[in-house]
Every structure is written in structure tokens, then in C-alpha cells.
Amino acid sequence: MTDRASVAILISGRGSNMQSLVRATQVPGFPARIVGVISNKPDAAGLDFARSLGLPTAVVQLKSHPDKDAADAAITRQLEDWGAEWVCLAGFMRVLSAGFTRRWQGRLLNIHPSLLPKYKGLDTHQRALDAGDTEHGCTVHQVIPELDEGPVISQVRVPIFPGDDAETLAARVLIEEHKLYPAALAKAIRESRSGD
Ligand code: GAR
Numbered sequence: 001m002t003d004r005a006s007v008a009i010l011i012s013g014r015g016s017n018m019q020s021l022v023r024a025t026q027v028p029g030f031p032a033r034i035v036g037v038i039s040n041k042p043d044a045a046g047l048d049f050a051r052s053l054g055l056p057t058a059v060v061q062l063k064s065h066p067d068k069d070a071a072d073a074a075i076t077r078q079l080e081d082w083g084a085e086w087v088c089l090a091g092f093m094r095v096l097s098a099g100f101t102r103r104w105q106g107r108l109l110n111i112h113p114s115l116l117p118k119y120k121g122l123d124t125h126q127r128a129l130d131a132g133d134t135e136h137g138c139t140v141h142q143v144i145p146e147l148d149e150g151p152v153i154s155q156v157r158v159p160i161f162p163g164d165d166a167e168t169l170a171a172r173v174l175i176e177e178h179k180l181y182p183a184a185l186a187k188a189i190r191e192s193r194s195g196d
Contacts, residue, residue: 004033005189008084010075010092011039015046016174017090017111017181022053024182031189035082038075040094056082062094072100079104088185089143098145108143109188111181113173115155116141120148125166125173136160136169138177140184154184 007025009018018037025033036056039047050057058078065071075096079087089096089110101108114124116139128136137157144150156176160169 004031005085006035006083007032007086007088007185008036008038008079008082009034009088009090011037011044011046011090012041012093013044013046013091015044015049015091017177018046018088019049020178021088021090021182021185022050022055024186030182031186031193032086035084036078038078040071040092046091068097069099072097076100076103086185086189088181090181095147096143101143101145105144106142106192109140109153109181109185110143110148110150111177111184112139112141112148113170113177115139115157116148116152123166125169128160129164129166129169134160136173138173138180140181142188153188154180156180 007021009021011018022034024030034055036058037047037050038058038060040059040061042059042061047057060071060075060078062068062071065074086107086109087104089108114128115137119127125136135157137155139155140153142150142153156179158172158176
């Protein structure tokens with residue numbers, strides 16, 4: 001298939017969601033290919049996985065630029081150099097500028113470990129436990145300038161069991177994240193094409 005969408009992935013750490021996206025693109029018929037991985041942390045473990053597959057990688061650190069707009073412009077330049085059409089945030093733990101989100105709006109996705117609109121921001125698993133929730137989950141959504149808002153593409157629910165702590169719950173959610181993100185990316189790409 002030659003008309004696969006070109007997708008870049010932004011990470012900050014472990015990169016397990018990035019790995020699940022990369023693996024999905026190796027399945028025949030998946031409508032995307034990965035053109036590169038950018039991290040804002042030079043020591044992100046996910047970079048090693050990307051390099052081991054021969055994927056292009058780049059590090060763009062905020063501290064190497066005068067401000068966030070300049071750092072985000074550098075990310076956009078790298079994405080454009082790679083010919084990226086879509087951008088997947090996969091554990092990218094820095095809030096991107098409004099200019100960046102506008103530049104990529106409609107083709108900029110994020111995965112968040114909660115059932116949005118519940119628990120935007122950090123510590124989502126502990127907050128679900130503290131609230132006494134009986135279910136939790138993860139969401140893939142379009143990114144807009146407002147943090148963890150933007151149209152939801154797909155969500156998966158998981159049960160919260162008595163005795164769960166943030167670690168057991170995070171592990172249960174992560175298993176679902178790894179299935180959800182590739183499916184949501186494929187869905188978003190196919191929907192964008194059906195509207196062409
Ligand atoms: C994932 O659980 C992801 O949903 C979360 O960070 C983790 C990254 O893990 N993202 C956020 O909290 C974004 N607000 P990974 O690096 O192994 O994919």
C-alpha cells in the first residue's frame with residue numbers, strides 16, 4: 001500500500017505507546033507509516049527502541065530555545081522535514097504552544113490515561129482511586145490548545161477492583177492504551193480520507 005499516511009510520534013520517556021504504534025504500522029494494511037520520533041528528553045528510553053529500528057529520531061529541548069514558541073517551531077520544522085502529515089503525542093509530557101496545536105490541528109492526537117473529560121492533567125490513576133470510582137480507562141483525542149480537551153476519537157473503560165493501587169490500575173489501563181492508540185489513529189486517518 002503506497003498511500004499510507006506519514007506519522008511522527010512525540011515522546012518524553014518510556015515510549016511504550018510509541019512502540020505499539022510502530023508495531024501496528026508493521027501489519028499489512030495499516031493506513032500509516034512512522035516517519036520519525038521526537039523526544040523533549042535526550043535520555044528518553046523510547047529513543048533507543050526507535051533507533052534500534054532505524055527510525056529517524058530527534059531531540060528538541062525547551063532549554064535549548066529562547067521560549068516555548070521557538071522550541072515548538074523547531075519541532076514543526078523537523079516534522080515538516082520528515083514529511084509528517086499526522087503527529088501522535090505518546091507520553092509527551094510538555095504542554096505544546098497554541099501556535100503548534102493550531103498548525104497541526106485535526107492531525108494531532110494524544111493519548112491520555114483517563115476517561116476524559118474526567119481527570120485532565122497528572123496523577124489520573126490515583127485521582128480515580130481517591131474519588132472511589134469503579135471504572136477508569138484511557139482516551140485518544142484530537143489536541144487543541146486547551147490541555148486534555150479536544151474531540152474524543154476513542155475511549156476504553158477498565159474496571160477498578162478492590163485492592164487496586166495506582167500501579168496496578170496504571171498497568172491495567174496501559175494494556176488497553178496499547179490497543180486503543182493504533183486503532184484510534186487508523187480510525188482518524190480513514191475518517192479524514194472519507195471526508196476528502
Ligand atoms: C501513558 O500512560 C500515557 O497515557 C500517559 O503517559 C504514559 C506514557 O507511557 N500520558 C499522559 O499522561 C499525557 N497527559 P509510555 O511512554 O510508555 O507510552
